[in-house]
Amino acid sequence: MGKTITEKILARAAGKTEVIPGDYVTVRSRCPVIFGHHSFDMVRDRGLSLITKLGVKIFDPAKVIIVDGHGGSSSGGNIAEVRWLAQKWARDMGVPPENLFNLGRGGIENMMSAEHIWPLPGEAFFQGCNGHLSTVGALGAFPCALAHGAGAYLMKGSTWIRVPKSVKIVLKGRMPEKGVYARDIFEFVLSRIGPTGGMGGVLEWTGEAVNRMSMDERFSLCSSAIFTGAWTAIMNPDDRTIDYVKSRTRERFDLLKSDPDARYVAVHEFDVSNVEPLVVPPPKRHIIKTVTELKGIKLNRGFIGSDSGGWFEHMQVAAKILKGRKIPCDVILNITPGTVEILSRMLETDMLKTFVEAGCVVPDPNEGQEVGMNTLLAAGEVCIASAQTNYPGRMGSHQADIYLANPATVAASCLEGRIADPRSYL
């Protein structure tokens, strides 16, 4: 019987010839385990302080990477203390200094994991806290956040996994050329399969529309898997994946792919040729509308960033729309590149000039507003964001409204001060 890529990766990582969904296995990984400062903060009073208290070893200090990912230089709260504690903890544990990606070298840690190829295709990959680690499933790796159990992983060098079933999503057709991006495809699929459509499983994205997507768009597509009830997401590596990986690492890898007769708990086929720019109105994550339905709703805040909409190509589309234009004085648009690499590539273009001249604020690479750590929303404010989540309080006040949309829709809407269709700007 055929196997899915997920089953093959987990069998390899568990040292077994094969696994089937529902099996409990102990999994080890050659990859580093990564902590954003945000996740370091969340787990430090749980597992990490226990490691210190018990005086036990961590499995391999050289395989711990700590990234200043969610706060950025402009965030407040206890981030200064967290930065300092993370450095001190790393030193005490023997984590090499070059494994610390501090301010100036950081960015959203799951995006950096993709850029640095911290997981190679065919490997299981773990992080402290970050449900959007599914992003790097686009490399053909199995990504999983450890969350509360992160400290236990550090002590044991392994974790338990209940082998998940797989849900295959086949995207047929050609995406519309104007104003529609991977995040619209995700919202379209979410609207069809619903918030339990991926329940407990792994979303395996396949099909001609996926094959045509750039790596930036594939990462974006994989980043939101949890909102379908899925655990994580994955893609079968193709030539584009292999080129991306080989251009970034010399390490050898042994990729895995699903067999044609692999078993899926469900297979969903969708034609994406007629998908429109979509918007997720507050406060529920799974209720999806078209931009046409919500056009005209007034807003005064925008955010382009996050692992869903903060990749280089998203900066490009924002620049295309904003070039030579100015946002109204009563609108604040935060455009945050996801990583230092993206910012560096932007510096080779005139994008930053475009954003500054348009009246946007461009913080250093981080998750930032997405997770309510900078440029917070006040009660009564209305924001449109290329971010992941819209529950009350996500970006500040519980009385602020968050609409989610693709980066083009955010840029166009901020120019008009109301939700706008980006297609007329492209």
Added chain:
Amino acid sequence: MNGLLRGNAWIFRGLLDIDYEICSFTLSRDLHNSTPEALGKHCMTNVDPDFPKKVRKGDFIVAEENMGYGHDHFHGCMSILGAGVGAVLCESAAPYFLRNSLELGLPVIELPGVVAAVEQGDPLEVDLIRGTFRNLRSQAGLSFTPPPGFILEMLEAGGIYPLLTRMAGEGRLPKR
């Protein structure tokens, strides 16, 4: 571990996001000491403001599909524990919610049919080891595959860290 849990049912309907309906995520930053006890005072309050006052130790939360929807944030699991809830019975659980809860020592049982088998306040009994559920009012019963031994051990210890603490005490973890 005898694995026998008894308590009354609190039914919550609809999709329960770990970061909103179960417990506002912002609280995990706003409360400087986000212990289960502190978070427990806010458990489910965005849905039922009085829940933390009404729930009694050992009661069950009964939920529909995808309990703990969304992120891998475990403050919500801590709030349920801190409110005194003995176990969560649901049609299905979000994968990260399930994993975090078990590692925190909170039993979460995916039990299809449970919502139809329970009315608000019903006295319930769950045997984790035998994999049985019984509504003590209606006598309706359901069964489930019991968790494997290592998860039962984790639940009995009160979570993965109490278990590792015990292992360290027994010299089963290498010293720095």
